[in-house]
Amino acid sequence: MDNPHYRVARLLDVQPETEDTSSYLFVLEDGGDFQFSPGQFNMLGLPGTEEAAISFSSLAVAGSGRFTHTIRRVGNVTKLIGELEIGQRVMVRGPFGHGWPIEQAVGCDVLLVAGGLGLAPLRPFLLYMLENRGQIRNLVLIFGARTPDDMIFQKDLARWQEQDEVSTIYCVDHLTRESNLRLRTGLVTRFMDGLDLDPRNTLACICGPEIMMRFVARNLALQGYRQDRIYLSMERRMRCGTAHCGHCQIGAKFVCQDGPVFSYPDIARFADTAL
Ligand SMILES: Cc1cc2nc3c(=O)[nH]c(=O)nc-3n(C[C@H](O)[C@H](O)[C@H](O)COP(=O)(O)OP(=O)(O)OC[C@H]3O[C@@H](n4cnc5c(N)ncnc54)[C@H](O)[C@@H]3O)c2cc1C
Ligand code: FES
Known part of the structure; x- marks a missing residue:
C-alpha cells in the first residue's frame, strides 16, 4: 500500500445482492468513529494486495464506526473481499473525495438517475433525502439495470416503490423474468420526459456506466435542466487516493480528490477523455 495511514475493519455481515455483488457491513477495530458523506469512497485492501476504491453504500451512523460497501467481485481485491468470512479483517483508508452536493438540494426538486452498481453511491444520498424529506420538493429515482437479476438493493427498491415520499421508475434492458417490482422495459433515457420536476430548480445526480451518464x-x-445542477460520479483506476500518483486524472482534475462527484460543466469540458 502507498499510504500507511490505514485503519483495520472487521466484517460483521454480508448480504448478497446479485450473483456477483454483495453488500459488506464493516466496523472499525479501533472502536473509533467514522464520518463520511454520500458519494465519498474508501480505499480497501488486504495484506499483499493493492487497494480498490469503493463507495459507501450506507449512511454514516455517528459513534458506530460502521459502514457498508456494495462490491462487485471483478478482480484481485474485490474477489478476495468476496471470500472473507465474518470476523475477518480488511485495511481501510478514507474517506476520500467530494461526494454529492447535499446542501444544494434544499428547496429544490431532486432527480437521481442510477444504472446498475451506480445505485450504490446514490443509496446513502437517497436515504439522507428521505430522512430530511421536508427540506426538498419532489424526489424522483430512475434506476435501470440489464435484467431483474442485476438489480441491487431489491428490498429497498420494493420499499421505495410503495413510499409516497419518492417517485420511482425502475427499468430493465431485458425483462427476463417476472419481478415483485413494477418494471418497465427500456433504457433509463426513455423514461426521462415529462417528470414532475421543475427543470430550472432541480438537482440531478447521476451514477452508472459512463455512456449512460x-x-x-x-x-x-436538452430538456432545459440547469447544467450546473447536474452532477455525475466518475470512476477511474485509483492508487493513492490523495492526488499524488496521477492514476485517476481526467484533464486537470483528480477524480480521487476533486471528485469523484463533478458538476457536468466541470467534467464535460474534458470531453475527449471523459464525457
Ligand atoms: C470512486 C470510485 C468508487 C467505486 N465504487 C465502487 C463500488 O462501490 N463497488 C464496486 O464494486 N466497485 C467500485 N468501484 C470500482 C472498483 O474500484 C474497481 O472495479 C477496482 O478495479 C476493483 O479492484 P480489484 O482489485 O478487485 O480489480 P482489478 O484487479 O483492479 O480488476 C478490475 C477490472 O479491471 C480490469 N483491469 C485490471 N487492470 C487494469 C488496468 N491497468 N487498466 C484497465 N483495466 C484493468 C480487470 O481485467 C478487471 O476487469 C469504484 C471505483 C471508483 C473510482
Ligand atoms: S489516485 Fe493517485 S492521483 Fe488520484
Whole structure:
C-alpha cells in the first residue's frame, strides 16, 4: 500500500445482492468513529494486495464506526473481499473525495438517475433525502439495470416503490423474468420526459456506466435542466487516493480528490477523455 495511514475493519455481515455483488457491513477495530458523506469512497485492501476504491453504500451512523460497501467481485481485491468470512479483517483508508452536493438540494426538486452498481453511491444520498424529506420538493429515482437479476438493493427498491415520499421508475434492458417490482422495459433515457420536476430548480445526480451518464446528462440539458445542477460520479483506476500518483486524472482534475462527484460543466469540458 502507498499510504500507511490505514485503519483495520472487521466484517460483521454480508448480504448478497446479485450473483456477483454483495453488500459488506464493516466496523472499525479501533472502536473509533467514522464520518463520511454520500458519494465519498474508501480505499480497501488486504495484506499483499493493492487497494480498490469503493463507495459507501450506507449512511454514516455517528459513534458506530460502521459502514457498508456494495462490491462487485471483478478482480484481485474485490474477489478476495468476496471470500472473507465474518470476523475477518480488511485495511481501510478514507474517506476520500467530494461526494454529492447535499446542501444544494434544499428547496429544490431532486432527480437521481442510477444504472446498475451506480445505485450504490446514490443509496446513502437517497436515504439522507428521505430522512430530511421536508427540506426538498419532489424526489424522483430512475434506476435501470440489464435484467431483474442485476438489480441491487431489491428490498429497498420494493420499499421505495410503495413510499409516497419518492417517485420511482425502475427499468430493465431485458425483462427476463417476472419481478415483485413494477418494471418497465427500456433504457433509463426513455423514461426521462415529462417528470414532475421543475427543470430550472432541480438537482440531478447521476451514477452508472459512463455512456449512460453521458446520454442522461445530455438529455437533461436538452430538456432545459440547469447544467450546473447536474452532477455525475466518475470512476477511474485509483492508487493513492490523495492526488499524488496521477492514476485517476481526467484533464486537470483528480477524480480521487476533486471528485469523484463533478458538476457536468466541470467534467464535460474534458470531453475527449471523459464525457
Ligand atoms: C470512486 C470510485 C468508487 C467505486 N465504487 C465502487 C463500488 O462501490 N463497488 C464496486 O464494486 N466497485 C467500485 N468501484 C470500482 C472498483 O474500484 C474497481 O472495479 C477496482 O478495479 C476493483 O479492484 P480489484 O482489485 O478487485 O480489480 P482489478 O484487479 O483492479 O480488476 C478490475 C477490472 O479491471 C480490469 N483491469 C485490471 N487492470 C487494469 C488496468 N491497468 N487498466 C484497465 N483495466 C484493468 C480487470 O481485467 C478487471 O476487469 C469504484 C471505483 C471508483 C473510482
Ligand atoms: S489516485 Fe493517485 S492521483 Fe488520484
